[in-house]
Amino acid sequence: MRRFMSVCLLAAALLGVGTMLTGCVMVAPPRPARVWVPGYWGYGHAWVGGYWRYR
DSSP, rough: OOOHOOOOOOHHHHHHHHHHHTTOOOOOOOOOOOOEOOOOEEETSSOOEEEEEEE
16 A cells, blocks of 8 residues: 555656646747858849848
């Protein structure tokens, strides 16, 4: 009987800890990704240099 009670107590403790941990899960909001836009020839044969932009 004593072993049964200790197993029940341990199971209840693990269940409580598991429940508390699932409430603390935080997901960061998605950040916009930085992408490199390579240089290209623009209108009138003008070279437009590469730059970073956000998607």
